Amino acid sequence: MQAMILHEHASVDASPLRLEEVAEPTPGPGQVRMKVSACAVCRTDLHVIEGDLPPQRMPIIPGHQVVGVVDRVGEGVSTVRVGQRVGVGWLRHVDGDCRFCRRGLENLCPASRYTGYHEHGGYAPYAVAPADFAHVLPAHYDDPSVSPLLCAGLIGYRALQRAQTPDGGRLLLVGFGASAHLVMQIAVHRGYRVYVASQTAAHRELAESMGAHWTGADLADCPDKVDAAVLFAPAGRLVPGCLEALDRGGKLSIAGIHLTDVPTLNYEQHLFYEKEVRSVTANTRADARALLSEAVAANVQPRTTAYPLADANRALQDVKHSRIDGAAVLMI
Ligand SMILES: [Zn+2]
Ligand SMILES: [Zn+2]
Known part of the structure; x- marks a missing residue:
């Protein structure tokens, strides 16, 4: 598959993401694979790419507002089915067992891991994620509209x-x-x-x-x-x-x-x-459920500007320089 990949931190103005051929990911136990349709660009992507956040994995495929249809599931997945539309945000792993997780503050879990930072994200035609962090999305929204709800929202x-x-x-x-x-x-x-x-x-x-x-x-x-x-x-x-x-x-x-x-x-x-x-540090899965439900009730209408995947650098530049209203969304 052709994905947008970062090899080295640089200003997004230098167009550091490159479209490259990489192997399609395979879902491991407890994971799903999504055929990605949309991935909104987040300001945190800028911080990952420009090195404001300490590097975790390089090269990395950024993107953590990933919308797609599940096309394969790994061993032991029972909560999500092939064919379901899901969204994956920034938080993708917690231990479930620390003193923060036990009191409902999984966003503070010291073992937390993040999409497009610790693991490859959604600036790609396929992405894998733990099934427990794949949110089934409300039918109220189409793919580009629901995407910015997954982190910006x-x-x-x-x-x-x-x-x-x-x-x-x-x-x-x-x-x-x-x-x-x-x-x-x-x-x-x-x-x-x-x-x-x-x-x-x-x-x-x-x-x-x-x-x-x-x-x-x-x-x-x-x-x-x-x-x-x-x-x-x-x-x-x-x-x-x-x-x-x-x-x-x-x-x-x-x-x-x-x-x-x-x-x-x-x-x-x-x-x-x-x-x-x-x-504010990340979010919990309960926040995601609450937001998706309140967004539907309030009929929140995300403003989006679509870009092809190959134009991810331009989308990031437009976000950095506040040149768009609402959210930039890569259509894949
Ligand atoms: Zn924890
Ligand atoms: Zn974000």
């Missing part, structure tokens, strides 16, 4: 949950890429008043069309103190401003897997009155 969803916006409360979203535009639709459906700060004019327009109460280029201009904020932009310098935007008791949830350094905080100005900063 899921990480955003966990970030939204951790921000704990009260009923009818005010929620500030900072950055408005693939993840935020999905979270926004759920937030509006829940009845929150949503404020959006983004430096990209097209993203502000998209947020307004989705029912934002306020949009602006600079979060310092946010007209009200908010109960909750989610920082999507991977820029630590924005953290103090997000905390200043919070009202008493407000929570800031940081959605990114990677963040540049956070400047010095002032206790009175940024943290006193029980403001909280919370990070």
Whole structure:
């Protein structure tokens, strides 16, 4: 099969992924093989490719929002059948047995492994994954639309949950890429008043069309103190401003897997009155079930831009430079 492969970390602007012939994968015990139809591009793919995350496997086929139909199952698989449409996200293995897994926090499992990072991902015509981490997808969505829900949606969803916006409360979203535009639709459906700060004019327009109460280029201009904020932009310098935007008791949830350094905080100005900063690490399978079900209920409509697999470098460049609305999806 012809897959997009990374051999060495480099800026995506240098088009480091190469289309190469590799052997089709075979599902091992407990695994399924998917004939991949769509794989959305995630900002984490940029961090894997550019080396912001420590390397785990090289060469690597990236991609962790993998949608496809199961075409082979390995020994002992009973939960998923050949012919079923499934999706595989970032998390693909936990031990199930550590002190985090035992209390429902499998996203914190020290033995966790990730798709397109520890193991090959979905920038390829075929991918294998543990059957336990293959989510059966709702018929409500076609392949390209459901794909960005598998990470952009899921990480955003966990970030939204951790921000704990009260009923009818005010929620500030900072950055408005693939993840935020999905979270926004759920937030509006829940009845929150949503404020959006983004430096990209097209993203502000998209947020307004989705029912934002306020949009602006600079979060310092946010007209009200908010109960909750989610920082999507991977820029630590924005953290103090997000905390200043919070009202008493407000929570800031940081959605990114990677963040540049956070400047010095002032206790009175940024943290006193029980403001909280919370990070988000991957997601649990329960999060995936909850998101897929709430997305259908809220009729979340992912905006997608399709690219052929061979144009993965261009898709990554467009994501990096915020040149698209919503999510880039490789069609395979
Ligand atoms: Zn564990
Ligand atoms: Zn991701």
